[in-house]
Amino acid sequence: LAVCVHQLWLVELLQPQLLDTCEQVVLGSTSVLCATVRLVQSSSLLDQLVHFLLRSDAAQPLLRRCDHISDQISMVSLCLVEELLQKPHRDVLDVLVLSFLHTQSYLSPPASAQEERQTESGEDSEDPEDDPFFSDSLTFSDSPHPPPPPPPGPQTADDVINSFLCLVPVQVRSSQLLQEGGYETYVHDAHTLVTECQALSLSWDWPLTPPPLSLSSGKDSASFFEGHLLKVLFDRLGRLLEQPYELNLQLTAVLSRLSAFSHPLLHEYLLNPYIHLSQSSRSLFSVLIRVMGELMQRIQQVSNLNERLLNTRRALLGLPHDPGLDHLTLLKGVIVLEEFCKELAAIAFVKLPHSSLAPP
The missing domain is CATH 1.10.220 (Annexin V; domain 1)
Structure with a gap:
């Protein structure tokens, strides 16, 4: 049949x-x-x-x-x-995502990564524009609090969580204006999502850790392709500030679900801000950084930013608000971006062993 x-x-x-x-x-x-x-x-x-x-x-x-x-x-x-x-079908992730990540060609070879770490520890690396993390002329000159470049050495779960939380510049954060919570408000839903994804993949015999990075890893980085699915998702994410609110919610829902799966390559590629990407590669975190750079340029055109963000949040929550907002698509995009970063931090909190950082 x-x-x-x-x-x-x-x-x-x-x-x-x-x-x-x-x-x-x-x-x-x-x-x-x-x-x-x-x-x-x-x-x-x-x-x-x-x-x-x-x-x-x-x-x-x-x-x-x-x-x-x-x-x-x-x-x-x-x-x-x-x-x-x-x-519950293993081929879905294997064909759509994992088959493109298994070579780890998105990573710089160990020698290149070591050179980058030496550069980061040098005096010239104090300027974020000189750091490879902020490549392709991406700057945050308009922001007093740019996302910090990844420090050298192993990172803790606390570092990963804070990396996502600190992505959104302070001047465009608006959840506190309505006394909404931080990323801890997403932890329960993140736990449910991660548990659901783990249950799906329980019988798929996934490895627990990514394969060791060899000298040959990254040599084919010029031809690295993240796959048709991740390509369209990253392309869409890069235009988050100019897309309809409902579309952005659906986009971030797909990315959050992918991030919740326990395969080590998926986790590395989507939830590790500190991997050293090869020159032609991008990750979820690097795309978010570029969106933040664009955001800091666009908000210069918006007067009374905090007031407008608060009014937009009230409108999205069905609370009394002033009608006829300008820059509405941009303002909604900023709010989605802030909430998405908190959601990713919550997923990382659930998936990773953590030490000092815990939601209140």
Whole structure:
């Protein structure tokens, strides 16, 4: 029966609709597919669905549409990815993400990393613009509190958590304006998410630690490709300040779920701010840093920033607020960015052994 569903419905009926040039047809067929993935319980039918979604002619278009010109199509495509990540099927992560990370080509070779550490410890590294962590002319000249470059040596869980919390400059933080909590408000949900992801992957025999970094690691960094999924997610994240609020929520939900999985390469690539990236590579943390750099430039155009951020938060919470806000997309993006960094810190808190830092 599952084979018949694959051939007669997925391939012969649904695939032509997914590849159609009409946006309404694409939107409707992707929504149906998303609901199907959400509701499927049969393991044999799930096998057929996963095979279709990962290896059919529709696979690449479906992933690329996470970054579609239509926000509606992008939303439903991201929803489809999130539903897939909740299914007990190892191929989903293997094909979409892990197959691109297993060589660790995103890392600098040990010799290069050592040179970077020596540079960081030298006098010239006091300027963040000279640090390799702030490459490609990224500066925070408008911010009195730029995110600190990664210090040399092993890092503790406290360092990782604080790295995400300190990413958002003080002058654009607004949660305290409504007396909302810090990252500790996300710890319960993060624990639920991490537990759910661990339960899914329990039988997948994942390694506990990443493989040791060899001298050959990073030699192929010029050809490193993070995969179609991470590419569209990182590209979307880079435009967070100019995207609709609902789309940003769906995007960060997918990234949070990926970060919650326990595979050591996923954890290293998404939740370790201190890895030494090869020249052509980017990570979740490095993309966030670039967004912060853009943020510090854009907020120069916004007067009464704290008041407007507070008013935007009140509007998002359904509280009384002043209508007719200017820069609304930007302000909502700033709020999503602050909350996303707190959520990542909470996920790191749950996943990592920690010492002194604990939520109140």
